[in-house]
Amino acid sequence: MNHNKTSESFCIHTVNLGKAYKDYSSEWRRIASWMGIRTRPIPEKRVLRNISFRMGQGEAIGIVGQNGAGKSTLLKLISGTLHPSEGHIHISGRISAILELGMGFNPELTGRQNALHTLGLLGFPHKQIMDLLPGIEDFAEINSYFDEPVRTLSSGMQMRIAFGVATCVRPDILIIDEALSVGDAYFQHKSFDRIRKFREAGTSMIIVSHDKNAIQTFCDRAILLDKGNLLMDNTPESVLDYYNALIAEKESCRPRMNYLENKGIQTISGTGEAEVETLDLLDSNGHSTEEIHTGEPVCLRIKVSVKEDIPELVIGYVIKNRLGQDVFGTNTHNLGCSLLNLRAGEKPEYHFYFPANLAPGSYSLALALHRGADHLEYNYEWRNLALMFHVRNTHHPVFSGLTWIPPKVEYAR
Numbered sequence: 148m149n150h151n152k153t154s155e156s157f158c159i160h161t162v163n164l165g166k167a168y169k170d171y172s173s174e175w176r177r178i179a180s181w182m183g184i185r186t187r188p189i190p191e192k193r194v195l196r197n198i199s200f201r202m203g204q205g206e207a208i209g210i211v212g213q214n215g216a217g218k219s220t221l222l223k224l225i226s227g228t229l230h231p232s233e234g235h236i237h238i239s240g241r242i243s244a245i246l247e248l249g250m251g252f253n254p255e256l257t258g259r260q261n262a263l264h265t266l267g268l269l270g271f272p273h274k275q276i277m278d279l280l281p282g283i284e285d286f287a288e289i290n291s292y293f294d295e296p297v298r299t300l301s302s303g304m305q306m307r308i309a310f311g312v313a314t315c316v317r318p319d320i321l322i323i324d325e326a327l328s329v330g331d332a333y334f335q336h337k338s339f340d341r342i343r344k345f346r347e348a349g350t351s352m353i354i355v356s357h358d359k360n361a362i363q364t365f366c367d368r369a370i371l372l373d374k375g376n377l378l379m380d381n382t383p384e385s386v387l388d389y390y391n392a393l394i395a396e397k398e399s400c401r402p403r404m405n406y407l408e409n410k411g412i413q414t415i416s417g418t419g420e421a422e423v424e425t426l427d428l429l430d431s432n433g434h435s436t437e438e439i440h441t442g443e444p445v446c447l448r449i450k451v452s453v454k455e456d457i458p459e460l461v462i463g464y465v466i467k468n469r470l471g472q473d474v475f476g477t478n479t480h481n482l483g484c485s486l487l488n489l490r491a492g493e494k495p496e497y498h499f500y501f502p503a504n505l506a507p508g509s510y511s512l513a514l515a516l517h518r519g520a521d522h523l524e525y526n527y528e529w530r531n532l533a534l535m536f537h538v539r540n541t542h543h544p545v546f547s548g549l550t551w552i553p554p555k556v557e558y559a560r
């Protein structure tokens with residue numbers, strides 16, 4: 148293993164990185180092995196294999212994957228907390244990592260003592276640590292709890308200290324494992340603000356998060372891990388869409404990918420018992436269009452072809468902006484208008500009427516046919532980038548933001 152420094156223009160480069168743990172069948176075998184007592188060969192459990200990727204200076208990568216996929220293990224390998232069983236890691240720059248909650252903190256020491264201790268371990272000189280402590284205390288905003296043993300603090304308070312310590316000096320590479328989901332809304336805003344400033348100043352970032360929006364907002368790229376393998380490395384939108392389809396797949400079959408010219412990667416998954424036959428966005432004159440106007444009354448027309456008898460058909464859609472962020476989503480289950488007991492050969496048709504209260508820009512629509520409350524329960528067909536359209540603002544005053552929410556104004560003087 149190499150935790151080498153390198154002067155290339157990337158700041159992280161992993162080559163065939165892998166991690167295996169010995170799979171002790173009992174505590175006795177673990178102790179026997181530590182004491183050098185020979186027992187039967189101990190099998191290994193490989194939790195990461197052949198992970199190769201590069202991260203450029205200033206880039207932000209989101210790591211996604213199901214529980215146990217190996218995300219935290221990968222972060223620990225990169226931050227040097229764990230040693231790889233195989234492969235190499237090349238790092239360029241100073242890393243600061245916020246890993247699992249409480250990791251590295253001594254529960255008997257106070258927040259202040261832990262901050263002091265951690266910064267000391269990171270190699271900061273004593274004088275600089277004393278200068279940094281007030282800033283960490285201010286950032287954490289937990290008043291006298293800063294001087295209480297960490298074991299008595301809530302998980303949110305511990306995270307405030309951990310985040311304050313890890314970010315008291317801007318690192319070259321910031322690694323964050325799910326930390327942002329622990330705090331309350333105020334702390335999350337404050338942390339995101341700090342991260343944003345670091346990014347503007349050139350810090351590279353790797354974040355593990357189950358929060359799709361955090362990945363969409365902060366990352367240039369996403370990596371999907373599945374059972375210890377690197378399954379996909381692409382734009383956050385493409386990876387999250389594929390991941391979304393992957394977790395909906397109960398059968399062993401993998402979702403299909405279509406490369407759309409200049410429009411990204413389309414993922415299609417599902418059993419195929421019902422399929423979308425046609426999908427159209429109709430303007431206020433009832434004509435199929437790809438260009439609409441802010442506030443215009445439009446209609447989404449979806450024709451479905453039922454291929455096999457099915458007990459229920461729910462149709463859902465999500466409108467996404469150009470960054471892949473969900474702007475609005477709904478389905479016939481939530482709207483109370485799903486169909487039951489459909490026969491093979493039926494071709495139900497739905498019209499969804501709504502005002503296009505959207506800011507100017509380009510949008511895509513993801514569509515799902517399924518049973519139950521969402522497509523994760525039982526999925527007939529799910530496809531992203533099913534429709535692309537453009538919104539222009541020609542009839543309304545200029546406004547900022549994502550949606551057109553016109554106020555009724557009353558005023559006096």
Ligand SMILES: Nc1ncnc2c1ncn2[C@@H]1O[C@H](COP(=O)(O)OP(=O)(O)OP(=O)(O)O)[C@@H](O)[C@H]1O
Pocket residue numbers: 168192194212213214215216217218219220221
């Ligand atoms: N010390 C260990 N000894 C043995 N197996 C381990 C050890 N640490 C992790 N594992 C196993 O490695 C696999 C990957 O774990 P890891 O925590 O990296 O997954 P993850 O993707 O971060 O999951 P989650 O989203 O649940 O945090 C899991 O199967 C886990 O049980």
